[in-house]
Amino acid sequence: MANALITGASSGIGLSTARRLAQRGHQVLLLSYDEPELLQACSSLGPQAVPVLCDLSMPEQVEGLWLRLEESYGPIDTLINNAGIGLRAEVVDTEMADLRRLFEVNFFAAANLCRQAMACMSRRRRGHILNLTSAAARRSLPCIGAYGASKAALHGLTQSLRLEASGSGVTVSEVLPISVTTPFFARAGYQPRGLTQTPEQVAEQILLCLDGGQAERTTHWPTALGFVLDALFPNWVAAFLAWRYRRGS
Numbered sequence: 050m051a052n053a054l055i056t057g058a059s060s061g062i063g064l065s066t067a068r069r070l071a072q073r074g075h076q077v078l079l080l081s082y083d084e085p086e087l088l089q090a091c092s093s094l095g096p097q098a099v100p101v102l103c104d105l106s107m108p109e110q111v112e113g114l115w116l117r118l119e120e121s122y123g124p125i126d127t128l129i130n131n132a133g134i135g136l137r138a139e140v141v142d143t144e145m146a147d148l149r150r151l152f153e154v155n156f157f158a159a160a161n162l163c164r165q166a167m168a169c170m171s172r173r174r175r176g177h178i179l180n181l182t183s184a185a186a187r188r189s190l191p192c193i194g195a196y197g198a199s200k201a202a203l204h205g206l207t208q209s210l211r212l213e214a215s216g217s218g219v220t221v222s223e224v225l226p227i228s229v230t231t232p233f234f235a236r237a238g239y240q241p242r243g244l245t246q247t248p249e250q251v252a253e254q255i256l257l258c259l260d261g262g263q264a265e266r267t268t269h270w271p272t273a274l275g276f277v278l279d280a281l282f283p284n285w286v287a288a289f290l291a292w293r294y295r296r297g298s
């Protein structure tokens with residue numbers, strides 16, 4: 050049975066993705082740090098789900114994790130770096146401790162797992178690493194500066210890793226969702242606006258990306274259109290977003 054490690058798999062996009070991979074016959078290693086929620090998520094998936102209790106904000110728990118898991122469960126062919134936390138605050142009001150915690154979970158833990166997975170997968174000449182970033186990785190917005198910065202950092206690392214992995218047998222992908230109806234927003238203290246998607250819809254996009262070995266995948270077409278406009282007219286887009294923020298819309 051092929052193994053897949055999904056971080057942040059106790060709810061939202063991670064849990065929906067784990068469910069889809071379990072249905073395909075994978076043994077799914079679900080990682081998160083709230084034990085009761087994790088055990089409940091695993092029991093909802095059945096015997097193919099294995100709980101991995103780990104606090105990604107603690108670097109010492111992430112160091113060496115990949116080898117420990119492979120010793121217990123055998124080779125892992127898929128890593129989905131999905132765990133992430135948000136924060137709503139203007140940059141001027143963002144506490145440095147919050148900024149560091151956000152980077153620890155959203156960037157450093159994912160980066161460390163990429164390093165560990167890449168070393169093992171490239172030796173076997175097979176594997177897929179998929180990082181969940183966000184549309185905010187390409188265009189951050191007011192009041193999510195810390196979050197956008199952490200996702201932009203992961204976006205940059207993913208691009209480099211993908212190029213370095215070429216010819217190694219390892220595929221590196223990135224999925225950039227936006228406004229998904231999950232507990233993420235309640236935890237971060239704000240609500241999604243505009244078009245929303247369900248975690249199941251995003252999980253479907255993740256599976257398509259795993260199957261197709263795509264480099265990057267946006268989860269719905271308005272985001273892709275926004276990226277094109279932003280690439281062509283970055284100053285107009287910035288002026289429009291600032292105007293909207295001043296109006297409070």
Ligand SMILES: NC(=O)c1ccc[n+]([C@@H]2O[C@H](COP(=O)([O-])OP(=O)(O)OC[C@H]3O[C@@H](n4cnc5c(N)ncnc54)[C@H](OP(=O)(O)O)[C@@H]3O)[C@@H](O)[C@H]2O)c1
Nearest residue numbers: 057059061062081082083105132133183226228229231233
């Ligand atoms: N929702 C959106 O609109 C949206 C948009 C773009 C990108 N994303 C990204 O998509 C990913 C999944 O988000 P989601 O919307 O599915 O959110 P979610 O339902 O809140 O899930 C987040 C997961 O991350 C885990 N997690 C948080 N802190 C952790 C830590 N210190 N150690 C281990 N696990 C931790 C949570 O586990 P616990 O339950 O144990 O806390 C939970 O399983 C995130 O990277 C997010 O940034 C989301």
